Amino acid sequence: MTEQLTRTTGPGDGGPPPPRGVRLPRLTVAGHDITVETGIVALLVVFVVVAGSTTEAFLTEGNITNLLKQMVTTGLLAYGMLAVILTGGIDLSVGSVVAFSGIVAAGLSSGLPVPVAMAVGVASGIGFGLVNGALVARFQLAPFVVTLAALTTIRGLAFVYSETPVAPEKPGFFELGSAVIGPLPVSTLIMLGVFLVGGVFLSRTPAGRSLVAIGGSAETVRLAGIGVRRHIVLAYTISGACAGLAGVILASRVGIAQPSVGTAFELDAIAACVIGGASLAGGKGSVRATFAGVLVLALINNLLNLYDVQSFWQQVLKGLIIVAVILIQRTGRFRSATVNDPNPGKASPS
Amino acid sequence: MSTPTRSTPVRPTPGRPVLRIRGVHKSYGPTEVLHGVDLTGRAGEVLAVVGANGAGKSTLIKILAGAERMSAGELQLDGEDVALRSPHDAHTHGIRTVHQELTLVPELSVTENLLMGHFPRRLGGLIDWKAAHRRARDLLDGIGYGAIDPRVKAGRLTVARQQMVEIAKALVSEGGEPKVLVLDEPSAVLAGSDLEALFVLIRRLQERGVLIIYVSHRLAEVTELATSIVVIKDGRVVAETTPDRTDENELIRLMAGRPAGQLYPARRPADGDTLLDVSGLGRTGELSDVSFVLRAGEITGLFGLVGSGRSELARCVFGAEPARTGAVRAPGSDAVRFHSPREAIAAGLALVTEDRKGTGLVLGLSTAENIGLTTLRTTTRGPLLDTARRRRDVVSMVDRLDIRPAHSAKLPVRTLSGGNQQKAVLAKWLLTGPRVLLLDEPTRGVDMATRAEIYRMLDQLARDGMAILLISSDLTEVLGATDRVLVMHEGRIAAELPSEGTTEDTVLAHAIGHAA
Numbered sequence: 102m103t104e105q106l107t108r109t110t111g112p113g114d115g116g117p118p119p120p121r122g123v124r125l126p127r128l129t130v131a132g133h134d135i136t137v138e139t140g141i142v143a144l145l146v147v148f149v150v151v152a153g154s155t156t157e158a159f160l161t162e163g164n165i166t167n168l169l170k171q172m173v174t175t176g177l178l179a180y181g182m183l184a185v186i187l188t189g190g191i192d193l194s195v196g197s198v199v200a201f202s203g204i205v206a207a208g209l210s211s212g213l214p215v216p217v218a219m220a221v222g223v224a225s226g227i228g229f230g231l232v233n234g235a236l237v238a239r240f241q242l243a244p245f246v247v248t249l250a251a252l253t254t255i256r257g258l259a260f261v262y263s264e265t266p267v268a269p270e271k272p273g274f275f276e277l278g279s280a281v282i283g284p285l286p287v288s289t290l291i292m293l294g295v296f297l298v299g300g301v302f303l304s305r306t307p308a309g310r311s312l313v314a315i316g317g318s319a320e321t322v323r324l325a326g327i328g329v330r331r332h333i334v335l336a337y338t339i340s341g342a343c344a345g346l347a348g349v350i351l352a353s354r355v356g357i358a359q360p361s362v363g364t365a366f367e368l369d370a371i372a373a374c375v376i377g378g379a380s381l382a383g384g385k386g387s388v389r390a391t392f393a394g395v396l397v398l399a400l401i402n403n404l405l406n407l408y409d410v411q412s413f414w415q416q417v418l419k420g421l422i423i424v425a426v427i428l429i430q431r432t433g434r435f436r437s438a439t440v441n442d443p444n445p446g447k448a449s450p451s
Numbered sequence: 452m453s454t455p456t457r458s459t460p461v462r463p464t465p466g467r468p469v470l471r472i473r474g475v476h477k478s479y480g481p482t483e484v485l486h487g488v489d490l491t492g493r494a495g496e497v498l499a500v501v502g503a504n505g506a507g508k509s510t511l512i513k514i515l516a517g518a519e520r521m522s523a524g525e526l527q528l529d530g531e532d533v534a535l536r537s538p539h540d541a542h543t544h545g546i547r548t549v550h551q552e553l554t555l556v557p558e559l560s561v562t563e564n565l566l567m568g569h570f571p572r573r574l575g576g577l578i579d580w581k582a583a584h585r586r587a588r589d590l591l592d593g594i595g596y597g598a599i600d601p602r603v604k605a606g607r608l609t610v611a612r613q614q615m616v617e618i619a620k621a622l623v624s625e626g627g628e629p630k631v632l633v634l635d636e637p638s639a640v641l642a643g644s645d646l647e648a649l650f651v652l653i654r655r656l657q658e659r660g661v662l663i664i665y666v667s668h669r670l671a672e673v674t675e676l677a678t679s680i681v682v683i684k685d686g687r688v689v690a691e692t693t694p695d696r697t698d699e700n701e702l703i704r705l706m707a708g709r710p711a712g713q714l715y716p717a718r719r720p721a722d723g724d725t726l727l728d729v730s731g732l733g734r735t736g737e738l739s740d741v742s743f744v745l746r747a748g749e750i751t752g753l754f755g756l757v758g759s760g761r762s763e764l765a766r767c768v769f770g771a772e773p774a775r776t777g778a779v780r781a782p783g784s785d786a787v788r789f790h791s792p793r794e795a796i797a798a799g800l801a802l803v804t805e806d807r808k809g810t811g812l813v814l815g816l817s818t819a820e821n822i823g824l825t826t827l828r829t830t831t832r833g834p835l836l837d838t839a840r841r842r843r844d845v846v847s848m849v850d851r852l853d854i855r856p857a858h859s860a861k862l863p864v865r866t867l868s869g870g871n872q873q874k875a876v877l878a879k880w881l882l883t884g885p886r887v888l889l890l891d892e893p894t895r896g897v898d899m900a901t902r903a904e905i906y907r908m909l910d911q912l913a914r915d916g917m918a919i920l921l922i923s924s925d926l927t928e929v930l931g932a933t934d935r936v937l938v939m940h941e942g943r944i945a946a947e948l949p950s951e952g953t954t955e956d957t958v959l960a961h962a963i964g965h966a967a
Contacts, residue, residue, distance in 0.1 A: 305835045307827040314824060317813035324771055324802060324810060325824045325879070326793035384815045 140429065141376070141393035148400045156407050162284075164403070169289040170278070170354060172399035174199065174347045176292040176392070178370035180299050181343030183391045184336045186374050187303070189316040189383025190237060190244035192337060194251035195370060198226045198344035199363035200259040203352030207267040207274065215273040219349045226345020227338055229255055234337030238330040252367070259360040266359045269352075278354025288350045295343065300388040312336055316383025373398055376426050397426070466494035468530075469662040470546075470631050475524035477510050477686075482868070484510050486686045487524070492631065494660040497653060499677035501668065503706045503899050507686040508666050512635050515664070516548035517541030528630065545630035547621035549637060553613050555620075557606025562587040564605050565620050590623045591616075594655075595648045610758050611645045618649070622656075632656060633664045638672055650676065668925065670699040671955075682706055685898075703927065707899055714903055715931035716910040718950070723747025724782070726918040727800070727887045729768060732777035732788075737763040738942045741777070745887055745918035750909055752929040752950065753922040755939030756962050761922050762805050764939070765889050769802040770795040781887065796825070801880035803873075805891040805922075811876040812864050819845045819860040822878045848878035852908070870901030877908070888912065891922045906932045926955040940964045 152159040178195045185192045206222030213221075229251060236247045269275075280287040303309035311332045314322045323329045352358040371381075376394035379386030401422055405415040470492040477485040485507050492498045502508045513519040514526075517535040526533055528544055535541045541548070555564045562584050571582040587601035596615045605613060614637065621632060634653075638646055653663055653676065667673055673680060674694045682690040682705040690697075690705045707714055727745040732738055737760050745751055755761035766772045768779050770789030779788045784798035792802070804810040812821050823830070823841050830837045830844070845860055852874040859867060864875055873893060880888065890909075894902045909932065913919050923929040929936055930950050938946040938961040946961040 301835070305838070307831060307836060310820065310827055310836070314813045314816060314820070317815045318809060320810040321813050322824065324769070324792045324804065325827075326791075326796040327824075327827060328793070384813065 141390060141397060141426075144426065145393065145396055145400065148397070148404065152400070152404050152407070156404075158407050159404070164407070166281070166284075166286060168399055168403050170286050171402065172395055173286075173288045173292045173354075174351050174366065175369045175373060175398055176395045177295060177343045177347040177350070178340075178366055179373035179391050179395050180295050180388070181340030182367070182370040183374050183377075183379060183386050183388065184299070184303070184312060184339045185244070186371070186379050186381060187313050187316045187383060187386050188333055188336045189319070190333070190336065191248060191371070191381065192230075192233065192340040192344075193245065193248040193367050194229060194233060194255055195340060195344040195347075196363035196366035197252050197255035197259065198229050198341060199348035199351060199366055200358075200360055201229075201255050201262070202226045202345040202348030203362065204259050204262050204267050204358040204360055206349045207269045207352050207358035208263060210269045210271055210274050215271055215276075218274075219277070219353075222349040222352075223342060223345040226341040226343070226348065228341070230338040230341020230344075231334065233341065234334030237337065238333035256360075263358075263360060266357050268357045275353055275356055278350055278352075278356075288354065291346070291350070295346075296388060296392050299339075303388055308332060308335060313384060313386075316385070318384075369398055372423050376423060466496075466660060468492070469494050469528065470664075471527040471530075473525050473527075475511070475514065475526070476522045477507075477514060477519065478522045483522075484686050485514075485521075488683070488686070488688055490681060490688070492662040492664060494630075494662055495657050496678045497657060497663045497665055497676055499673040499680045500664060500666045500683060501670065501673055501680060501702060501706060502683035503668075503902075506683045506706070506899075508683055509635075510686075511683070512548060512550070512633055512664075512666060515541065515546055515631070515633050516550070517546070546633065547629040547631070548633040549614075549617050549621050549635060551635045553610070553617060555605040555613055555616060557604065559605060560602055561591075561599060561605055561608070561616055562601040564616060565590060565601070565623060591619055594619055594622060594652050611641050614641060615645065615648070618652070628659065629661060631662045631664065633666070635666045636668070637665070638667060638669055670702050673702070674699060714899075715906050715928075718750065718910065718913075718932075718934050720934040720949075720951075721746070721748030721913070723749060723916065723918070726781060727768070728778075728780045730778050730780075732764070732767060732774050732779065734763065734767055734772065734774050736942075738767060738774070741942075741944055743937055743944060743947070745920055747886075747916045747918050748913050749935070750913050750919045750921055750933045752933035752936040753920055753939065754924070754926065754929045754936055754958050754962055755922075757924070759939040759962065760942040761924075761939050762891055763942075765802060765804075765891050765920070765922055768795075769800055769889060771802070796883055796885075799884075799886035801883055801885035801888050803876050803880060803888070803890040803893050805895070807869070807872055807876060807896070808865075812872060814865040815863060817861050818849075818854070818864045818867060818875050821864045821875050822848055822860075822882065825879050825883045844882055845878075848882065851881075852878050853904070854878065868898070868901075869896040870898050870904075873897050873901070873905065877905075885917065887918045887920075889920045889922070892924065893921070894923070894925070894928060926958055930955065930958065938962050 158164055178199070181195065182192055202222035202225050205225055206219045209218035209221055233248055233251050236242050237244050278288055282290065303313065311322060311327050312335070314327075315329055315332055319329050348363070351362065373394035374386060374391050375381070376397055377387055377390030377392070379391065398419075401419055402415070405418060410418065468491050470490070472488065472490045475485055475488040476483060488507070488511060490498070500508055500511065510519065514521050514535070517538040517540045520536065526535065528546075533544055535544070535546070565587045566583055570578045571586060573579045584601050588597075591597055591599050591601060596619060599608065599612055599615060605616060608616065618634070618637065622629065637649060641649055653665070656663060665673070665677060674697070677694055680692050680694065680697065680702070681688055682692070682702060684706060723746045725744045726747050729744070730742045732741040741764060743751070753761055753764070763772065767774045768789075770791045770793075773790070774788055777788070780786070781798040781800065786794055786798060789795040789798065789800070795802070808814055813824070819842070822845050826841070826844065827836070830841050848854070849857055849860055854867075854871050854874045859871075864872060867875065877893075894905055897905065909919055909921065921929065921933055930953060933950045936948050936950055936953065936958060937944050938948065938958055940962055941964065945964065948957065948961075
């Protein structure tokens with residue numbers, strides 16, 4: 102088995118991989134490729150300019166605040182998703198975790214202090230993440246299958262907890278989602294904090310770098326003496342924690358916790374990562390660009406609402422925009438993988 | 452070399468030119484790997500193409516197979532210009548290639564692999580399995596591989612047998628018999644009677660006027676089998692000759708661009724302390740009762756054919772795969788065996804794996820990150836990585852190993868040449884300060900100049916007191932760069948020989964299990 106594997110992935114003649122097909126010009130600053138970031142920022146600027154000049158409703162304080170609050174859920178989920186995607190995995194269960202943590206926090210808040218109830222909500226997310234991670238890492242199950250099972254199980258548990266929406270009574274419950282500091286909602290600041298701390302985690306800590314490296318080649322990392330399993334568990338736990346937090350904040354902002362909330366939220370989170378240039382094969386992705394991806398998605402939603410586009414058409418347009426953004430970004434890679442090579446990326450010893 | 456006895460080689464007068472290539476250039480981005488290669492192959496000829504690792508043989512083969520397109524140059528088949536745009540193009544023009552990598556679908560039967568796409572049908576379009584298996588059996592019989600059961604899943608066959616099915620597949624597929632058959636290192640996994648069957652087959656195809664392009668680094672085989680020999684070095688044809696006019700030594704000199712001896716530093720066996728003691732190591736189906744010691748200051752070679760267990764041994768010693776029995780002891784470590792790479796690293800071991808791109812490097816990360824991978828856990832300040840210290844480590848390694856380009860530390864390691872990638876892997880391990888260095892095929896796909904550097908580096912590391920195990924399937928290397936050689940055969944150490952005065956024939960005989 103080993104022999105066969107190594108025979109198919111032997112080193113090549115030493116040349117760098119052939120750049121083929123159309124390549125967009127690459128922008129670099131101090132050795133860092135910032136093409137993706139620059140592209141997305143340009144796209145954001147275009148969105149804002151177009152929106153600002155065509156509809157007066159866009160640049161109002163109410164709409165901006167609304168926009169900032171609306172992006173919190175996708176933002177939190179996207180950071181957690183990024184951690185998982187970097188390892189080469191995927192977490193489909195986050196939408197269900199949002200529903201579960203929200204409804205548990207809302208339900209418990211009638212008998213427990215609000216912070217405790219909310220902490221339990223977040224903790225439930227951490228718990229689900231641990232289980233997902235353990236199944237993926239310990240039993241080597243496919244992340245897609247594990248988290249697909251978790252998606253339906255956790256959604257079911259949310260309905261088991263309460264078939265009907267739970268409306269918390271204590272006014273304290275609504276603080277988290279509605280409070281503002283100056284012009285900025287607290288929930289948005291929390292999300293920004295997650296991205297800041299999370300960015301440092303992924304770029305500057307041994308565990309963060311291990312996560313990224315695992316997505317590139319888990320075996321290389323294992324042979325370097327790094328525990329692969331616990332880092333995978335860690336990634337899913339981060340995703341679970343983010344989803345738990347997102348669920349609690351959402352319930353607090355909306356003022357009611359529904360067991361059906363969060364359906365298909367995982368897709369927006371994945372889309373944000375991919376728009377930000379993350380590779381679903383793992384090992385490649387950027388915290389900054391993912392954040393930009395979150396902004397893009399939030400703006401698309403917001404604008405389509407302001408233009409009063411019918412919701413089904415919104416879905417269609419959103420899908421098309423995502424494909425367009427990704428196609429523009431990936432033109433070079435897309436072409437090179439399809440041209441006339443039976444074994445892309447593989448070469449044999451001379 | 453003790454290749455099996457065969458009938459006297461048939462060397463018919465070469466016929467008309469079948470294949471003619473002129474001025475073939477190939478570039479990957481800014482790097483040109485073929486600088487204008489000319490070749491002419493005639494019907495009924497066995498044209499051997501030899502060259503060191505990284506000389507450009509693989510690229511040439513890929514161009515012939517239609518898997519890569521030449522950047523410039525022309526190719527004529529039977530006097531007509533032909534453009535090979537895809538493997539399918541090459542196929543329909545009668546150029547068949549048996550690659551070194553196996554391409555069989557392991558979950559499908561031999562019959563399915565052989566006849567894929569053109570099964571005999573029954574009325575109504577269903578596959579006639581009886582006829583299909585019969586056809587496959589006839590095909591295998593016809594080329595001397597009757598021992599292979601066509602009903603068996605391809606993945607169940609030994610690597611040697613799979614290779615034989617590959618060859619059968621190249622011969623039988625649509626379009627009839629090939630005009631040109633390209634064999635890329637076909638003997639790398641064959642030995643004994645399997646190898647003999649291959650040679651008989653090649654003679655037979657030769658008589659039928661097929662041009663055979665035979666790529667191999669087993670020079671004894673080449674001088675015996677070929678009607679003409681082309682030597683490629685650094686992307687150019689440096690010599691065209693025939694077996695009558697040359698010998699192995701001259702070929703080595705042509706391939707390396709220097710006499711064989713100068714590639715390897717002179718070694719003076721040292722008698723240092725034992726730094727690794729492996730005793731009775733076993734793993735079901737792969738290793739049995741393997742015992743040896745590695746000593747400070749010594750470079751020990753390990754030779755074995757594919758499937759002999761040489762890589763498994765390294766992985767077992769390093770704790771990357773569990774062993775079932777036996778002990779691996781290093782002074783200063785209480786472990787009886789290492790249960791994880793981490794334990795092995797803590798005891799002062801390092802493993803440079805055979806598959807540089809898959810398990811040696813994380814290709815998407817920068818060179819600096821790859822070099823720093825083994826020290827992620829130890830170079831921290833508080834919860835964060837000590838980036839200043841890590842940068843210094845990387846700079847000193849890039850300097851010490853002369854990794855080029857020197858400013859490349861921030862670029863993805865995949866943009867480096869094979870030789871420099873291998874240096875990055877070495878750098879990663881040297882940062883852990885190992886006392887025992889295990890290297891599995893460290894010079895595969897590495898250019899000649901870098902190989903010489905790597906040998907010098909290993910020599911120096913040994914002189915500084917490291918114990919080194921050099922696993923290699925390159926006989927010249929395994930004897931030239933080491934002090935003694937362990938030979939593996941079917942999961943066992945079949946022999947331990949001093950490198951000085953041992954011939955390649957002797958090593959190979961032990962590896963095949965034919966030693967007297």
